[in-house]
Amino acid sequence: MAFLESLASARAASKALASGPGWLKAMREKAWEQAILSGLPTTRHESFRYTSLRPLAALANAPGTLAYLPAQAPWELLSEEAANKLRDLLDPAGLNLVFVDGVFVHELSGAGPDVQVVPGARDMNQCVHVEGLREALQNHSAEAVKSLLETIAKARQGLPVPVAHVAKQERTLELFEDAFLNEGVLIHFSDDFVAPAPIRLIHAHSQAHSPASAQQPRPTAGFTRHLIHVGQNTTARISECYLDAIHPQAITEAETKANARNVFFAGTTIVMEKNSILRHDRILSSASDLHFGNTNVVVAAGARYLSLALNLSANLGRHNITAMIEGEGAEVVLDGLTTAQGEQLLDTQSIVDHRVPHTTSRQLYKSILKDKSRSVFSGKIFVRKGAQKTAAFQQTKTLLLSNDAEVDAKPQLEIEADDVRCSHGATVTQLNHDEMFYLRSRGIPESTAEAMLCQAFAGEILRTAADPWLEALARKELTRFFQ
Amino acid sequence: MLVIKGLKAKVADTDKEILRGLDLTVKSGEVHAIMGPNGSGKSTLSKILAGHPDYEVTGGSVEIDVNFRSKNLFDMAPEERARNGVFLAYQYPVEIPGVSNSEFLRASFNEICKHQGADEMDPLEFDDFLKAKLKFLSMSESFISRAVNVDFSGGEKKRNEILQMAILSPRLAILDETDSGLDVDSLRIVSEGVNKLRTKDNALVLITHYQRILNHIVPDHVHVLYKGRIIKSGDKTLAMQIEKHGYDALIKESKESKESRESKESKEFMAPGEHGN
Numbered sequence: 012m013a014f015l016e017s018l019a020s021a022r023a024a025s026k027a028l029a030s031g032p033g034w035l036k037a038m039r040e041k042a043w044e045q046a047i048l049s050g051l052p053t054t055r056h057e058s059f060r061y062t063s064l065r066p067l068a069a070l071a072n073a074p075g076t077l078a079y080l081p082a083q084a085p086w087e088l089l090s091e092e093a094a095n096k097l098r099d100l101l102d103p104a105g106l107n108l109v110f111v112d113g114v115f116v117h118e119l120s121g122a123g124p125d126v127q128v129v130p131g132a133r134d135m136n137q138c139v140h141v142e143g144l145r146e147a148l149q150n151h152s153a154e155a156v157k158s159l160l161e162t163i164a165k166a167r168q169g170l171p172v173p174v175a176h177v178a179k180q181e182r183t184l185e186l187f188e189d190a191f192l193n194e195g196v197l198i199h200f201s202d203d204f205v206a207p208a209p210i211r212l213i214h215a216h217s218q219a220h221s222p223a224s225a226q227q228p229r230p231t232a233g234f235t236r237h238l239i240h241v242g243q244n245t246t247a248r249i250s251e252c253y254l255d256a257i258h259p260q261a262i263t264e265a266e267t268k269a270n271a272r273n274v275f276f277a278g279t280t281i282v283m284e285k286n287s288i289l290r291h292d293r294i295l296s297s298a299s300d301l302h303f304g305n306t307n308v309v310v311a312a313g314a315r316y317l318s319l320a321l322n323l324s325a326n327l328g329r330h331n332i333t334a335m336i337e338g339e340g341a342e343v344v345l346d347g348l349t350t351a352q353g354e355q356l357l358d359t360q361s362i363v364d365h366r367v368p369h370t371t372s373r374q375l376y377k378s379i380l381k382d383k384s385r386s387v388f389s390g391k392i393f394v395r396k397g398a399q400k401t402a403a404f405q406q407t408k409t410l411l412l413s414n415d416a417e418v419d420a421k422p423q424l425e426i427e428a429d430d431v432r433c434s435h436g437a438t439v440t441q442l443n444h445d446e447m448f449y450l451r452s453r454g455i456p457e458s459t460a461e462a463m464l465c466q467a468f469a470g471e472i473l474r475t476a477a478d479p480w481l482e483a484l485a486r487k488e489l490t491r492f493f494q
Numbered sequence: 495m496l497v498i499k500g501l502k503a504k505v506a507d508t509d510k511e512i513l514r515g516l517d518l519t520v521k522s523g524e525v526h527a528i529m530g531p532n533g534s535g536k537s538t539l540s541k542i543l544a545g546h547p548d549y550e551v552t553g554g555s556v557e558i559d560v561n562f563r564s565k566n567l568f569d570m571a572p573e574e575r576a577r578n579g580v581f582l583a584y585q586y587p588v589e590i591p592g593v594s595n596s597e598f599l600r601a602s603f604n605e606i607c608k609h610q611g612a613d614e615m616d617p618l619e620f621d622d623f624l625k626a627k628l629k630f631l632s633m634s635e636s637f638i639s640r641a642v643n644v645d646f647s648g649g650e651k652k653r654n655e656i657l658q659m660a661i662l663s664p665r666l667a668i669l670d671e672t673d674s675g676l677d678v679d680s681l682r683i684v685s686e687g688v689n690k691l692r693t694k695d696n697a698l699v700l701i702t703h704y705q706r707i708l709n710h711i712v713p714d715h716v717h718v719l720y721k722g723r724i725i726k727s728g729d730k731t732l733a734m735q736i737e738k739h740g741y742d743a744l745i746k747e748s749k750e751s752k753e754s755r756e757s758k759e760s761k762e763f764m765a766p767g768e769h770g771n
């Protein structure tokens with residue numbers, strides 16, 4: 012069976028998707044119909060040229076019908092061991108929101124002690140409104156949800172023709188964030204406030220890594236949508252984590268070869284008001300899964316959006332990040348690190364749209380590739396007519412650790428203003444053999460030397476993490492990568 | 495401790511010959527100085543001893559004592575050579591952006607400890623150990639948090655090499671022009687440091703262009719390397735002679751002796767009656 016068909020039956024079986032206010036049901040329906048009409052892209056479509064969706068078809072054809080998550084309260088499915096590991100993972104410094112199979116789990120979520128009382132600052136509880144999306148949709152918060160969705164939809168409609176003109180199939184997967192909108196979280200930071208701690212959105216799978224169980228679990232499709240609103244003059248941090256993750260060993264070769272059992276669609280919608288600052292860290296480390304992330308940000312005047320996207324592991328992972336700069340003096344920084352091994356493919360599609368004068372964007376994406384892995388980067392920068400004094404820079408740097416690994420980096424600049432500073436560049440390197448020799452000639456074994464140089468390469472990106480907890484987690488994951 | 499016999503080597507994947515039959519024997523407790531004009535193969539020799547992949551050995555042998563047994567150096571990977579006490583202070587130390595000096599030094603030190611069956615040091619312990627060594631070489635503590643050699647001045651890089659030597663206490667240290675680029679005071683401090691590290695069980699090979707460092711670290715033997723061969727060996731007075739008169743006379747003398755040797759050899763090999771044909 013084709014993926015869309017099996018998803019259709021999974022969707023039809025879901026009660027959750029049939030409930031909610033009328034506008035919501037209409038929105039879901041419209042997005043789904045559009046998706047069905049368009050169909051999935053193939054490698055003939057430009058933005059999927061290197062990214063085959065065959066693993067999605069394989070998922071639909073796997074034994075057992077595709078389950079729409081959550082099938083039942085998923086945290087009950089989480090083994091005690093997995094739940095404990097999740098608890099261990101959580102740092103007290105911060106507000107941790109835990110999602111299992113995309114569903115917000117109150118039982119595992121909570122704030123560290125520092126979040127409640129911050130001397131001299133306004134209390135986190137007073138200034139941040141956090142609510143599970145499902146609940147929000149059933150009470151007066153639904154209006155806030157609606158207005159955020161409208162804002163982002165309108166901003167997306169304003170994207171320039173080259174994007175609007177991509178084949179309709181290329182947008183199909185992005186439609187799922189509306190078609191399956193139900194689980195996730197609504198976060199509202201009020202005005203004039205400096206959040207003392209990051210808010211973490213930590214995703215785990217209930218069936219991740221249960222090799223002991225003899226019976227194959229059903230293939231699953233999960234969806235989440237996070238809506239984040241940052242008020243004027245407010246500074247905040249968000250850490251988004253997609254982990255399967257709770258296993259400390261190195262990823263096995265079998266894992267990187269096995270067919271994926273889960274697909275997860277993660278939509279993140281961010282609306283930033285004037286002069287706000289959001290530092291947004293995102294980590295994907297979910298070896299055996301298919302993951303499609305879709306981040307959209309609207310940035311108002313004077314606001315700064317600083318993103319760090321760590322695509323550390325996935326059977327197939329694709330992250331779309333679209334920053335729409337709508338006010339003068341705004342700044343967007345997109346940093347990224349991809350590590351891939353085995354036959355993994357990790358794909359980043361960034362769009363930065365400079366719509367008004369005097370705005371800045373800077374992107375630095377690095378990849379480290381082992382084995383037969385592949386990384387894809389497509390970076391579009393638009394500078395609109397009249398958006399004078401725009402400064403936009405984009406860099407990709409790839410470190411190839413194997414002759415069979417491959418990178419496809421494609422910058423695309425469309426500049427309609429004349430007084431701008433824009434540049435892009437791409438480099439592909441291998442380990443520097445003089446550096447390797449220097450380390451080895453001091454007694455350091457080849458594998459350690461290699462790991463040290465890779466960590467150094469990655470360090471430039473990791474250092475920009477806004478959340479030390481996430482940085483530490485990423486470093487741990489990287490250690491596994493180099494094992 | 496080190497016996498080099500007839501060593502020949504070229505740049506890997508090319509026909510460029512650099513060492514053309516080099517002999518050198520270094521015993522425990524000794525200090526050897528190797529001098530020679532630019533491009534004669536001094537650094538190449540040192541890098542070959544350390545195991546640099548840029549060069550290919552095409553002839554001869556190098557034996558080194560490991561645990562009182564003589565071993566073929568070329569059987570050991572670069573890291574094994576280091577763990578068995580071979581140390582090269584580079585003429586041009588490599589910059590490694592993103593790797594902190596302290597992380598690098600600790601990794602290196604711990605590998606050596608592991609090899610010797612000693613306990614590894616945790617970061618705090620190592621910090622104290624490192625600080626003592628820095629003091630020993632009058633180096634500022636700011637060195638250790640910076641990336642390996644990145645943006646170090648020429649002299650600072652050389653000191654960083656000697657810092658590594660002090661940390662690893664090698665049995666055979668080859669210092670490739672460590673004196674070049676050091677100011678007068680630094681040279682004294684570094685030389686004193688090196689002297690303090692000397693024991694009857696280790697040995698030192700100093701590659702240098704100048705007599706200056708040999709006033710501080712007095713060599714037992716001085717060799718002149720020219721076009722990939724040792725053309726003359728002597729005691730410390732040889733270095734003084736070179737400082738005064740340069741290499742020209744030595745090179746000429748060696749050519750003459752080589753020619754006379756070769757002509758003698760060819761005469762010996764020629765059958766009687768072939769003369770003049």
Ligand SMILES: Nc1ncnc2c1ncn2[C@@H]1O[C@H](COP(=O)(O)OP(=O)(O)OP(=O)(O)O)[C@@H](O)[C@H]1O
Pocket residue numbers: 505510512530531532533534535536537538539548585
């Ligand atoms: N990797 C290499 N590729 C090509 N040529 C090389 C390489 N390494 C050394 N050479 C050449 O071999 C010769 C010897 O070089 P080497 O660095 O050993 O000289 P040296 O005696 O140390 O000189 P100096 O006193 O200037 O340091 C030089 O002609 C140099 O250009």
Ligand SMILES: [Mg+2]
Pocket residue numbers: 536537538585670671
């Ligand atoms: Mg040299």
